[in-house]
Amino acid sequence: MTHAGRFAPSPSGELHVGNLRTAILAWLFARSTGRRFLLRVEDLDRARAGAEAAQLRDLAAVGVTWDGGVVRQTDREPLYTAAIGELAAAGLTYECFCTRREIQEAPSAPHAPQGAYPGTCRGLSAAELEFKRSTRPAAIRLRSSVAEWTVEDMLHGSFTGVVDDFVLRRNDGVTAYNLAVVVDDAEQGIDQVVRGDDLLPSTPRQAYLASLLNMPVPEYAHVPLVVNADGARLAKRDGAVTLGDLAAVGHPAEAVQRTILQSLGLPGDSLEAALEGFSPARLPREPWVWPGA
Known part of the structure; x- marks a missing residue:
């Protein structure tokens, strides 16, 4: 392409x-x-x-x-659903029932930024899952196997950022930005991403997700x-x-x-x-x- x-x-x-x-x-x-x-x-x-x-x-x-x-x-929802299905089939997703407040108040890993997901729902038992499903709908999170990832940026050089078990689909059924942007860029043949440097901290998550989906990582320039x-x-x-x-x-x-x-x-x-x-x-x-x- x-x-x-x-x-x-x-x-x-x-x-x-x-x-x-x-x-x-x-x-x-x-x-x-x-x-x-x-x-x-x-x-x-x-x-x-x-x-x-x-x-x-x-x-x-x-x-x-x-x-x-x-x-x-x-x-483009069918594309996002297919990507989440691929990750789920590989055992790389799990259901999460935490509220935003619970995440903010939970203790996080050392050096992780405020709001990074601490993995509360990562190891729920079948019985716990069944109970929580009866109380509220679940978000779908990535089961990450890394704590950080490094990307190369044309203006910033090497940048290493935190990668947590970030949301792929919210509990209201809306696909999360970090998944949608990765799928869209790959499907459209976009191999150069120029955007504001306020988005640089989220870029390692996206590059890591692209690697899991066997999708190319674009050339980045955060201006x-x-x-x-x-x-x-x-x-x-x-x-x-x-x-x-x-x-x-x-x-x-x-x-x-x-x-x-x-x-x-x-x-x-x-x-x-x-x-x-x-x-x-x-x-x-x-x-x-x-x-x-």
Whole structure:
């Protein structure tokens, strides 16, 4: 299958300039390496009416183009079910009945981050399983055989992160992000993943899961976020940060595109012009402080 990069927003609302900057970077990484660029809507969990159409409109407005149709995760449940079935057949899953509060309050392994699953339901007996099934529906967790995994990132180098028995399917029947993203990337031929560096800590889990499913691990590049004047991750509460709000105060999409490209040290006429001077090695490595409208 043709090599590809991608952008995969959740349709929870309008994209802000931080999301758009990451989309532009993903486009530049893909196009500069001769890859196709795909768009996937990650709508398993959060979907607001009209958000997808608004996001596609705004991506096009700043020059991001994509190949083929838009893929939606809600259309892909059979793929996720098959992957979970494969793991279950290999003895690599188990049912979990813990609440979020129980997990947060449970003692964890030394050096494990807060909220890492401590394995409470890993060894339930048949009688315990039968009783717990009568009290609440179960989530499906991975039965991990490692405590950590290392990935290579184009911007961060080697990164080693914790791998716990993470959720594959929630107890409401919704497939978890860590499974869906692995299956989707492999099935779509995506071998380059460019996304915000807030997602770097979860990447070892995904790479480990890909290895269990005999799926290729993509090339990763986790790019710096956009932050506000206080250094916090940019959010819609930070004023005019969406294309619609920025246009209302005199900053059209072309001006926003130019500002984003300038923040990357690239010419601001178009994405095609920026592509000529694009090099991952020359990208800023620090968060970009949004100058505001």
